[in-house]
Amino acid sequence: MAQVSTRKVSLCGKELHGLQHICAFFDSRKEMYDILNPYFREGIDVGDEVVTILESSAHDDHVERMRNGGVPVQDAIQRGQLKVVPSEETYIQDNVFVVDRMYSTLEGVLKGAAEGEFKSVRTCGDMEWALKNLPGTDDLMVYEAKVNTLAPKHDCTLLCCYDVNRFSGRVIADVLATHSHVIIGGHVHENPYYLDPVTFLHKLALRRSSPAPLASES
Template identity: 45%
Template sequence: MNKQAPFSVCGESLSAPMHICGFFDSREQQYEVIIPYILEGLEANDKVINILEGNRHGEHCRCLTDNGVSITEKLLSGQLEVLASENTYINGGKFVADEMYDLLEKSLLSSSRAGYDSVRACGDMVWALKNLPGTDELLEYEARLNLLTPKHSCSLICMYDISSFNESTLKDILLTHPYVIKDGKISKNPLYVEPSALLSSLSDLRSGSVKS
């Protein structure tokens, strides 16, 4: 049975489970939001998972260190994981929604068994700009996460660079997240569509394209 877990982001007190899209226009703005979120999680005995491009790991760990995190200690204990997009979202050079969903679900289950009170995950979605095979499954994957999160004590922030993604993609992404971070503030997303309805619509569209 899932339990509610308090957390804060952008200065707002919230309760997990929660699936959030973070829209950022710079690396600095992104870190202004996620660093306090990560630090609070490490202090609260939460499992913290960060997924970003492999070439950003050095910079990311230095930023955490500069903010007082004992990186080596937290990595060795397993409380903090810094994973590469290349080994998760686009493992093998392609995106497979089912595989990424299963990977995340297994991580949530193992974190609970390990005794962590909750899981906080931040995923940088820049990998989706590479247009690798399977990227068209992104919207379905994001929608399905709303079926997964209620089963676990977790908060997930999917981070999108609004200067890199086109407006159409960002509008689609808004359909899949109950909460949105914009301009350093978090709010309930009025454009959110319940996953059952959105997945049904996506299935209909896919069936129509196959028939045509």
């Protein structure tokens, strides 16, 4: 049964209602944190657990940008409200992406929040790890679709960040198809290209089963 959220969740100056799985497209780190820092600050202020996932090599910069953006990083980390988690321990543990494993990891985070001190959770996953093309990465969109079956069971806001300069047009199209809301150009929109998980996974299966087109001959 879907959870009814009464907490405030704002992005890009817009207050959102209900459960959200949001993709955010950025073309610079500055633009990214201009949007993320108010989202993080608000989460801490209203008592959410805030979970950020990104590659360990970016953690120092991530923490510094949050601190410069007014996020009370040290206090929130000390009381367990803010978590900065490496992609290498979540998405690509053992240098492979496994859909069911990551789904279970996220489910554990959401259940843990509901049963713990903070009750609700907002996340932010920086998807740069997918550019490494490690084994299993081709199943990322299967995971993104399945998240839409998990989110309605929990009081959560799930945000996935993609650099539009680094991901292919095909990936961007699939990201749009698997998120109900999208941030682009500093604004959040209800996404008209969103497909329910069953429909998307069916389309993806058909695409994968179709033979690749033959190269045109000169």
